[in-house]
Amino acid sequence: MGITTDLARFGAAVAVPGLPREVVNRARVLVLDLIGSIVRARHDAESTQPMLGAARALGLGAGHAGVFGDPCRWIPAGAAFLNAAFAHSLDFDDTHAAASVHPGAVVIPAALAAGEMAGASGAEVLAGIVAGYEVTCRVALALPARAHYARGFHPTATCGTFGAATAAGRVLGLDAAGIESALGIALSQTSGSLQFLANGAWTKRFQVGWAAMSGLVAATLAAEGFCGPTAALEGAHGFLRAYAPDPVPENAVQGLGKSFELMRTAVKPYPSCRYGHAGIDAALALRAAHQLRAEEIVSVTYGLSQAGVKLIGEPAAKKADPQNVVDAQFSAPFVIACALATGAMTWDSYQLLLRDPTIGALVPKVQCVHDAEIEALGPMAGRITIAARGRTFSQVVAVPAGEPENFPDIGDLRAKFDALATPVLGPERASRLADAVLVLDTLPDIARLTRLGAPVLSARLAG
16 A cells, blocks of 8 residues: 555544544644634734635635634635635744644644534544644655755645645545545645745735645545545655655655654744744843843844755845735844844734834844754754844754744643734633633534634624
8 A cells, every 4th residue: 555545544544532642632732823823814914805805706705614713604615715824824823843834724724614514523623633734744744845845835735735635534524545535636736836935925825725725625525426546645646756856755654643743743932934933032032131232233143954044044135124024924034133122023023013123223134044053953943143242142042932842831822822812802702712622622513613713793803
């Protein structure tokens, strides 16, 4: 049997009673973390209104499925698309460092939409989420992701389509053959380009939404008996051969069912590209330890991995002059300057500081360089070196906050959720939604969750 068959068999067999308790507990909090981002992005992301308008024009509204933070109901495909696009709009969603993907943004919305289609329980949806995380991350590891990036692909969107198909297929009750067919159908829909980096385009968010919807479509077609190709991943014209030059297919199934990539998924304390988080951590630590002021800083050097430099450090002139939120999210100089100047890097930092003169003066002083010694510590490690007051201050962060080895406790995760969701839903409704997510696998009907995620319509939410 090939790896597509093995992954399909695994996906069909996942069930909450057979999962390690720590996997179930971690899956719950990853859902909580993602929903907070969806709620806030529904109202704050600048790309939201065009996506809502297009979704309505395409007839994706007037259904029974929910979008978190939205008072309307949508057809399941529309809910999968919008929830996933919003999940990725703040760049605050979870990250798997080795696979270089954001698995939750694609997988969770697809599983929830399938759950509303099927009237599924929370346990069935959670099983689909676990299956989807494993497939998304393992497919990315098999490419491997760096080579995939080098060809200009966005692995969250490409690999995520397979994870979304698996998650939705599991929730819809497909057997192994059905999920294998869904993976084959997903192959025909797999896309996602890094060209958004050229001008801060909104396609990064869109293509994640499209991947979730594509996975749901693939699973639904398979559920109706539509035949997809076999060996979708490893075949002669399959994903791995077509999308990367030297794939390592065995990575997709190594330890499958025994070792869970979901447990190697990090959450973000800052709404920006994960490669910059070690720099933010280090900048905040140095600022606090030495009471550094922005006007004292002569230069800042951020040493990180080669892959990180390419995403958030090059071209240097563009990263030193971000023109919009997407530019800023992928600019290490901007996010590090915010941390040094204000002692924080939050979603509100973009609106408040993108044109701030203090930040504008500091950003060009931040240089990104490849640091082989730092890269050897881990893919997300970083070193900040600051010249100020005639001295040099340096800080290494081997494991940024939020990584599995440095995972936040439930109090910190709940605080992040509250900060994102409460301004939209209000404290009482946000609290009820969080409470329900944290017992997700006990809910008899997943629709309860999406109903709690719909705000009471107010003047602020009318748009």
